Amino acid sequence: MQRTFRIFRFNPAEDQEPRYETFTIEVQESWTILDALNEIKWRHDGTLTYRRSCRHGICGSCAMMINGVNDLACEKQVAQIRGTITIEPLKSFPIVRDLLVDQERFFENLRLVKPWLIARTPPPTDKERLQSPEARKLLDGTWQCILCGACTSSCPVFWDNDNFLGPAALLKAFRYVADSRDEGLDARLEALDSKYGVWRCHTVFNCVEACPKALNPTDGIVQLRRRLISEKL
Amino acid sequence: MRDRGIGSGGALAWFFQRLTGILLVPIVLVHLLTMHNWTAHGLPWAEVAARLSNPYWKVLELTFLVVALYHGLNGLYAVLQDYVRRPGWRLTCYSLVTLAGLVLLAFGVVTVVGFPRAELLQSVAQSATP
Numbered sequence: 001m002q003r004t005f006r007i008f009r010f011n012p013a014e015d016q017e018p019r020y021e022t023f024t025i026e027v028q029e030s031w032t033i034l035d036a037l038n039e040i041k042w043r044h045d046g047t048l049t050y051r052r053s054c055r056h057g058i059c060g061s062c063a064m065m066i067n068g069v070n071d072l073a074c075e076k077q078v079a080q081i082r083g084t085i086t087i088e089p090l091k092s093f094p095i096v097r098d099l100l101v102d103q104e105r106f107f108e109n110l111r112l113v114k115p116w117l118i119a120r121t122p123p124p125t126d127k128e129r130l131q132s133p134e135a136r137k138l139l140d141g142t143w144q145c146i147l148c149g150a151c152t153s154s155c156p157v158f159w160d161n162d163n164f165l166g167p168a169a170l171l172k173a174f175r176y177v178a179d180s181r182d183e184g185l186d187a188r189l190e191a192l193d194s195k196y197g198v199w200r201c202h203t204v205f206n207c208v209e210a211c212p213k214a215l216n217p218t219d220g221i222v223q224l225r226r227r228l229i230s231e232k233l
Numbered sequence: 234m235r236d237r238g239i240g241s242g243g244a245l246a247w248f249f250q251r252l253t254g255i256l257l258v259p260i261v262l263v264h265l266l267t268m269h270n271w272t273a274h275g276l277p278w279a280e281v282a283a284r285l286s287n288p289y290w291k292v293l294e295l296t297f298l299v300v301a302l303y304h305g306l307n308g309l310y311a312v313l314q315d316y317v318r319r320p321g322w323r324l325t326c327y328s329l330v331t332l333a334g335l336v337l338l339a340f341g342v343v344t345v346v347g348f349p350r351a352e353l354l355q356s357v358a359q360s361a362t363p
Contacts, residue, residue, distance in 0.1 A: 160315055161318075199242065199243030199244060199246070225247065228244055232245075
């Protein structure tokens with residue numbers, strides 16, 4: 001089966017402006033977009049640049065915009081899309097080359113929310129810090145984030161101002177704030193309660209649509225707000 | 234060095250935007266039903282004057298004034314925060330919004346508290362007598 005791919009190309013060292021290059025290749029029924037990109041790179045044009053690693057939807061490397069929608073190249077099937085398939089890099093990150101973007105700001109924002117367990121209470125000496133199954137269940141829908149950046153790059157508030165922490169960092173913050181073992185809300189307040197924290201979200205829900213893991217960052221942000229308001233009142 | 238926007242929060246602005254939004258639903262309904270020309274007999278001046286000489290109606294209209302002004306201008310403030318990038322311009326816009334709020338508040342308070350004005354009442358009473 002022949003399929004046509006229209007791929008965003010840009011090499012800042014040589015090109016004045018980005019361009020689109022079209023490749024028509026033979027694909028198999030079961031291929032993912034990543035399989036097709038590999039086919040193009042390995043057999044047609046070795047200069048095509050993109051990031052990929054696990055090809056199992058768990059490393060978060062291959063997020064890109066496929067026909068205008070952010071998704072993981074390794075999870076999106078070629079057969080799911082009709083007609084020409086347009087592949088572009090994630091929006092609002094600086095382009096290193098072709099589909100490869102510089103996600104430094106994304107990870108910088110993540111670090112600001114201190115995405116680790118903060119506990120002042122010393123751990124028990126005879127066992128781990130235990131958590132009830134009910135308390136653990138509250139974290140479902142937060143820990144599955146693979147930090148691919150699809151949500152943050154789909155957020156119009158982030159397009160406008162990349163100081164905004166973005167849905168991924170805020171969902172990760174919620175993952176720890178909601179953890180029964182965590183005592184780090186105060187330490188995270190500086191970032192969460194800032195001008196670029198939870199209050200900057202305008203509940204556009206693009207992040208919910210973009211997440212390839214079907215998570216709901218907006219819900220996490222709303223719950224963080226609820227928590228911050230109840231702390232203040 | 235990036236701007237981390239520390240300390241400026243927005244928690245209270247967000248909270249009061251929700252609170253005023255909820256308050257506005259019944260108040261706007263009452264206001265629209267009583268103060269707009271929707272009844273079969275229109276909106277006679279005397280009826281409005283009679284209603285607004287009642288302190289409860291005055292309090293309701295004043296609440297509407299304060300709540301609606303806050304809600305609208307706070308919303309505008311949030312829009313400016315997103316769309317006006319240059320700090321100097323942003324400060325100018327914020328100042329204009331605040332100034333507009335104060336002026337409109339003053340107009341509104343004078344209108345509602347002072348209504349119906351004695352001379353108007355008098356002139357209506359005069360025109361009513363043949």
